[in-house]
Amino acid sequence: MSTPIQTPFPDRGDTFMPFPENTPTPDDLPELDPKEIADLPVEMLAVLQHEIDARLRRDKAAKARLDGALSVRYADRAIEERRAAAKDTGTVRFHDGDFTVVADLPKRVDWDQAQLAAMVERIRAAGNDPAQYVDIAFKVPERKYAA
Secondary structure, eight states: OOOSOBOOOGGGSOTTOBOOTTOOOGGGGGGSOHHHHHTSOHHHHHHHHHHHHHHHHHHHHHHHHHHHHHHHHHHHHHHHHHHHTTOSSEEEEEEETTEEEEEEEOOOOOOOHHHHHHHHHHHHHTTOOGGGTOOOOOOOOHHHHHO
């Protein structure tokens, strides 16, 4: 019988050669000092990184499934509660058995950037300061910066 951590790298020896029994697992890392972890063999660090990445992918998928299920279960009720409160967005609370469900729908405004830029120019042309009316930000995408 082998330990749960085995090297997945065939060029690093027998792929079924287990690490020693005292090999730390991802569950052990929170209790270890970063220096202790840094001193582990590079193969062990690679395996730990691989295992943690796999856990994160699995946990993100599980979270997405659970969030989807909660949405299926409560979305219609949240819409009804918002409608009853004459709200399009925001937080509503309702009960499901002994639990209070909190459903939040933040307000998201998406401005037409071309029209907004034209409005800024009209404000500027009228002799006013557009910064009094809008926040202006500049972004430089990496591909344009590289060019």
